[in-house]
Structures are given as structure tokens and as C-alpha cells.
Amino acid sequence: MKEIQKFVCLLGLPRSGTTLAATILDAHPAVEMFYEPWNSYNSKLLMKRIEKFSCLLGLPRSGTTLARTILDAHPAFKMFYAHRRFLKKGPPPIYENPLVFKKQMKKKFRSRSKPDSSVVGFKETSLHQEALEWSKLTLMAMARHCECLLLIIVREPIHAYLSKVEGAKKYWNNAGAELTEEGYEEFIRQAINAYRFMDELSKIYRTMVFDYDALVLSPEYVFPRIMELMGLHYSDSQLYYFGKGFQSRKIMGDPGFVAKSQKGIGISKESITKRQEEAKEFKNCLKSSFWQEPAILALDEFVQRVHNEKVLSGREIRIEA
Numbered sequence: 001m002k003e004i005q006k007f008v009c010l011l012g013l014p015r016s017g018t019t020l021a022a023t024i025l026d027a028h029p030a031v032e033m034f035y036e037p038w039n040s041y042n043s044k045l046l047m048k049r050i051e052k053f054s055c056l057l058g059l060p061r062s063g064t065t066l067a068r069t070i071l072d073a074h075p076a077f078k079m080f081y082a083h084r085r086f087l088k089k090g091p092p093p094i095y096e097n098p099l100v101f102k103k104q105m106k107k108k109f110r111s112r113s114k115p116d117s118s119v120v121g122f123k124e125t126s127l128h129q130e131a132l133e134w135s136k137l138t139l140m141a142m143a144r145h146c147e148c149l150l151l152i153i154v155r156e157p158i159h160a161y162l163s164k165v166e167g168a169k170k171y172w173n174n175a176g177a178e179l180t181e182e183g184y185e186e187f188i189r190q191a192i193n194a195y196r197f198m199d200e201l202s203k204i205y206r207t208m209v210f211d212y213d214a215l216v217l218s219p220e221y222v223f224p225r226i227m228e229l230m231g232l233h234y235s236d237s238q239l240y241y242f243g244k245g246f247q248s249r250k251i252m253g254d255p256g257f258v259a260k261s262q263k264g265i266g267i268s269k270e271s272i273t274k275r276q277e278e279a280k281e282f283k284n285c286l287k288s289s290f291w292q293e294p295a296i297l298a299l300d301e302f303v304q305r306v307h308n309e310k311v312l313s314g315r316e317i318r319i320e321a
Contacts, residue, residue, distance in 0.1 A: 002115060002118055006148070007145075007149070008122075009138070011124060011152050014125040014154035016125075017216070018125060020216070021123070024239065025121075026033070027275060032111075034111075034122045040109075075157075091134045099144070101206055101305065105122070107215075126194040127190040139205065139305070143205075148206075152198055153210055154211055156208060157191050159275045162279060165179050165183070184282075185290055195299070207313070209311075210310065210312070213272055214307075223238060
């Protein structure tokens, strides 16, 4: 197994483009990314609506593993071992070095080997304080063995919130999810805390902050800069991540992205325009004085700065209440 030279942590709000960014990174032969290790330990949600639930039983050593493996090979099946170590909840372990991290993640996500990968990392969504703490501890452990890099993707929070509610209805079996001012206010409070946490991390590790819209509309501008930070050359082939080497099995976080990618469809400019129109309509319904608080205005200023410059490097996030 090749020596790991850099370890990458990619953070962003839920529905902010972390899956797309990680997949384009993972399309490079020297990069191996893993998707939401913390969330995968703390969620048993399937990425599609469940139509049937099956239980496979048998005596020990009676062939249940073989039968389960054959069933799981079908694209419409997702089988889990009913073993106590799979039923535990809580954070994943903090692995002692990048090679062990890679080995354990490959085992967990059953991903194909990338023997030439010299850069390893993970992406995680960041509203949960526990997920951020686990990410911080993992970076501290990996930093004893190689250089650690922090990537932060920024999307207009109201767009991320709208997408989150839409995803809850469409993919996560929550048909009653609704857009509310109270729900958005809670989302923003969590987002501010998350960005403050990321700000602290950016003071420790080399950091690059980039804009979601720029990622979708101008990836050929964003990704050469990210790859340069990693010490690697950018290839246009990374944008064709949905090709032969696409590993949908290990992707967590965005079932719609997986479905589109398997059909060779990327995120379109039209989807951004649609979300902008929805956001404008939703903003007209916001009445609370909360939206004029200094922390909210600081967040708006930060998001706009990232949007204008597309990519920021070597700068602190600077969310100030």
C-alpha cells in the first residue's frame, strides 16, 4: 500500500455539495475519499423509500453470509448483518494513522482498492457538533503522520435548507417535512456554530474555501486550485466521475446525486436557478427580527464574499457575532 502523503477533510452544511466535491476528488487516481464516516455510524436510513423489508435467518454456519451476499449484489437490495457490532451507535473510532483509516474505511464501505492513492480523506456534513468533534480528533491523529488539509464548501444557507427539506420528503421517508421560519432559524443557528468551529480548524490546517455555485458552474476553475493545494495535477477526466470507475456503493448523503450520476447526468445550471427562485419566495415569508441580528448579517457577508471570489485560500472564515 502506497504511503499517504496528505490527509483531506472536506466539510460543509448538509445539501451543500460535499458529495459532488468528494466524488470529483475521488475520480483522481491518487485520491481516495470516503463519505460521511460519522453519519454512516449514526444512521441506518436507506437512501430510497423502503417498499419491502426482508429478514434472513439461519443457524450459525448455515450459509446466511453467502445468501446475504448474493441478495446484496442486486441493485434494489441493501442487506445488513444483524450483528451486535453493526447495531452500535456512536462515533467511529479515531484511527491511529492514515493507512489504518484507509483500510478500515475500505472495509466498511466495501470500496474497490486504489493502490496508487497518496491522498486520503473524508467528507462530512457539519450541523452535528459530534460530527465536527470527531472530524477534529481525526485530523489531530492524522497530523502526527502526514500533512492535513481542510476543504470547506459554502452554499447559500437558505438554498441548503430548501434542499434539505426537499430531500427529507423525497429520500428520507419524512413526507411531513415542511418549510417553516422556525425550522430555518434553527438551521441557521446550527450553521453559524458549525462555521465558527470550522474557523478554528482553519487556523490549524492549510485551508481552502470554495463556493457551491462555482463548483457546479465552473469546476474547471475551482478544481485545479484544489488539486494544486494537494500537490497533484488536475485532469479534466475528473469531471466525468460517473464513468466506469464510479463507486456508488460507498457514497453517503445524497441518493439523488447517485441516481443522476449512474445515468451520466450532472447538476445543472437550471437547478441553481430553480433554487434561487424558491429562496426568493421563501424569504418573503420571513418576519422575525432574528434575521437582523449581527451573527446573521456576518454569515450573509461571509457567504457573499465566498460567492464573489469563488475560491479563498489561506484566510480565516471570520464569522463574528
